[in-house]
Amino acid sequence: MHSDYMAVLISNWSSVQSLPENYVFPPERRPGAEEIQASKDIPIINLEGINGSERSEIIQHIIKASQDFGLFQVINHGVSRELTDQTMRIFQEFFMLPAEFKSKFYSNDLNSSCRLYTSTLNYENETIHYWRDNLTHRCHPLEDHIDHWPESPPGYRIIVGKYSTEVRKFLLTMLELICEGIGIKTGYFEGELSKTQLVSVNHHIPCPDPSLTLGMPEHCDPNLISMLQQADVCGLQALKDGQWIGIEPLANAFVVIPGLQLRVISNGKLASAVHRVVTHLEKSRTTIGTFLTPSNDIMIRPVDGVLTSQEPMYRGYTYNEFFSAFIGNNCEAERALQCFKLSTMH
Numbered sequence: 001m002h003s004d005y006m007a008v009l010i011s012n013w014s015s016v017q018s019l020p021e022n023y024v025f026p027p028e029r030r031p032g033a034e035e036i037q038a039s040k041d042i043p044i045i046n047l048e049g050i051n052g053s054e055r056s057e058i059i060q061h062i063i064k065a066s067q068d069f070g071l072f073q074v075i076n077h078g079v080s081r082e083l084t085d086q087t088m089r090i091f092q093e094f095f096m097l098p099a100e101f102k103s104k105f106y107s108n109d110l111n112s113s114c115r116l117y118t119s120t121l122n123y124e125n126e127t128i129h130y131w132r133d134n135l136t137h138r139c140h141p142l143e144d145h146i147d148h149w150p151e152s153p154p155g156y157r158i159i160v161g162k163y164s165t166e167v168r169k170f171l172l173t174m175l176e177l178i179c180e181g182i183g184i185k186t187g188y189f190e191g192e193l194s195k196t197q198l199v200s201v202n203h204h205i206p207c208p209d210p211s212l213t214l215g216m217p218e219h220c221d222p223n224l225i226s227m228l229q230q231a232d233v234c235g236l237q238a239l240k241d242g243q244w245i246g247i248e249p250l251a252n253a254f255v256v257i258p259g260l261q262l263r264v265i266s267n268g269k270l271a272s273a274v275h276r277v278v279t280h281l282e283k284s285r286t287t288i289g290t291f292l293t294p295s296n297d298i299m300i301r302p303v304d305g306v307l308t309s310q311e312p313m314y315r316g317y318t319y320n321e322f323f324s325a326f327i328g329n330n331c332e333a334e335r336a337l338q339c340f341k342l343s344t345m346h
């Protein structure tokens with residue numbers, strides 16, 4: 001029977017009066033009771049005029065936002081409101097399906113084609129858990145993966161398939177604009193560098209005490225690039241100049257986070273925000289993440305176009321090699337990158 005291990009998923013809990021002890025962080029890791037307001041400073045990129053006379057101004061805005069914040073919001077991104085709303089509804093309904101149905105997908109194996117799990121993939125060994133469930137599966141090429149996806153709620157495969165295709169186009173456009181902005185040749189990120197596409201959906205039920213726990217630890221995304229569609233509940237925070245700032249859940253905006261691979265390929269020109277998720281007292285929160293990552297065996301290194309006046313800061317490595325270092329260093333970006341840093345003194 002699946003009933004035991006399914007009990008660990010918070011989306012299967014019916015009512016929670018107080019925070020279970022194994023979700024309470026030690027005092028120094030708690031987010032605390034102080035409310036962090038959504039920041040008005042987070043750059044909002046409007047892609048509306050991207051094919052007109054404002055193109056180079058918009059591109060400069062993207063590069064500056066990536067340098068200053070390592071994260072930004074994008075409006076007029078080209079994916080219809082109808083499709084983003086439908087997709088959000090499908091995922092919200094997925095987490096509300098009966099435990100028996102969801103149990104088919106429960107897995108802590110990084111290689112499983114479609115995995116539903118809670119907290120982190122390391123649930124068995126961690127002493128304190130994060131307040132989240134997650135559903136992750138591959139999306140590209142669609143025909144290679146769609147048969148492993150859930151068939152419920154009705155329309156899941158059609159809608160998520162359409163969404164994945166549209167979001168992929170959007171992310172490849174962002175990568176093209178970044179190429180243009182930092183002087184990398186067009187099409188550099190096409191093919192193996194952006195081949196793997198994952199959808200990663202986070203779901204948090206209302207939390208009895210958001211001051212004591214986290215929905216996700218502070219981390220950098222190891223990907224090439226990430227995009228998040230938030231519903232209307234706050235929770236995502238980014239570290240800026242040593243302070244946590246809230247990322248407002250704007251209707252119809254995508255949050256874009258340049259991943260650590262973009263930091264390396266741009267030779268440190270682009271930053272990748274440190275971010276975390278806090279929980280909400282009254283509301284459930286669902287966020288749809290889409291990640292593009294390089295294929296496992298492809299070499300990654302600072303690209304020639306950005307090196308004209310600069311020595312490379314990192315040696316070449318395969319994504320596989322990087323990912324192992326990242327996981328092995330507790331997902332701490334600076335420590336993982338240390339393994340690949342070159343001395344710039346000659």
Ligand SMILES: O=C(O)CCC(=O)C(=O)O
Nearest residue numbers: 200202221236277287289
């Ligand atoms: O749920 C969120 O808002 C953030 C998710 C995230 O950072 C991630 O999945 O890497």
Ligand SMILES: [Fe+2]
Nearest residue numbers: 219220221275
């Ligand atoms: Fe993230």
